[in-house]
Amino acid sequence: DSGVTQTPKHLITATGQRVTLRCSPRSGDLSVYWYQQSLDQGLQFLIQYYNGEERAKGNILERFSAQQFPDLHSELNLSSLELGDSALYFCASSPGQGFGTDTQYFGPGTRLTVL
Amino acid sequence: SQQGEEDPQALSIQEGENATMNCSYKTSINNLQWYRQNSGRGLVHLILIRSNEREKHSGRLRVTLDTSKKSSSLLITASRAADTASYFCATDAASGSRLTFGEGTQLTVNP
Numbered sequence: 001d002s003g004v005t006q007t008p009k010h011l012i013t014a015t016g017q018r019v020t021l022r023c024s025p026r027s028g029d030l031s032v033y034w035y036q037q038s039l040d041q042g043l044q045f046l047i048q049y050y051n052g053e054e055r056a057k058g059n060i061l062e063r064f065s066a067q068q069f070p071d072l073h074s075e076l077n078l079s080s081l082e083l084g085d086s087a088l089y090f091c092a093s094s095p096g097q098g099f100g101t102d103t104q105y106f107g108p109g110t111r112l113t114v115l
Numbered sequence: 116s117q118q119g120e121e122d123p124q125a126l127s128i129q130e131g132e133n134a135t136m137n138c139s140y141k142t143s144i145n146n147l148q149w150y151r152q153n154s155g156r157g158l159v160h161l162i163l164i165r166s167n168e169r170e171k172h173s174g175r176l177r178v179t180l181d182t183s184k185k186s187s188s189l190l191i192t193a194s195r196a197a198d199t200a201s202y203f204c205a206t207d208a209a210s211g212s213r214l215t216f217g218e219g220t221q222l223t224v225n226p
């Protein structure tokens with residue numbers, strides 16, 4: 001158990017809908033990362049927050065947004081969902097800003113299925 | 116494109132054999148990490164090697180780093196069926212950017 005929790009575990013929804021994925025980092029970790037993993041694209045970095053502020057942005061679509069709250073939990077919002085958004089979404093956390101010897105701890109993931 | 120690229124993409128061996136996976140990267144790094152992912156689960160950190168280190172051991176894992184060739188290798192000795200997983204390298208560029216993951220090597224250890 002990494003100490004990172006993600007809810008829900010599974011999510012099935014229809015195209016055009018909007019969903020929110022939630023992540024609670026390990027106690028004391030200040031950074032939260034979101035990744036998308038699909039069969040054909042591997043692990044894609046979406047976005048990182050550090051202590052409430054956006055720290056780095058990856059291949060995140062405009063239909064997707066995220067935020068980190070004062071208690072450091074984070075939410076990833078996915079809107080106008082398309083079939084291609086079906087994937088595993090991972091949250092990870094780390095103590096620092098994400099470089100140097102900072103190690104990332106991954107949650108169990110949310111499996112999103114868009115029908 | 117990803118900073119780290121693993122090779123091979125897939126590897127299938129028999130239990131008891133050694134497994135070697137390689138990672139190449141493009142820019143100078145501060146550190147390189149290896150992670151493991153069991154099917155459908157989150158990644159788990161295995162080992163970190165700093166740019167001034169050449170070799171590091173952890174149990175049955177041995178990691179080497181050759182900064183002149185911009186490459187690293189992960190050796191798993193005396194493999195077990197439970198080692199079946201995907202293995203990812205992740206690099207921290209010397210410029211101070213975030214950790215970047217490679218595409219992964221899918222290891223299958225047959226009992």
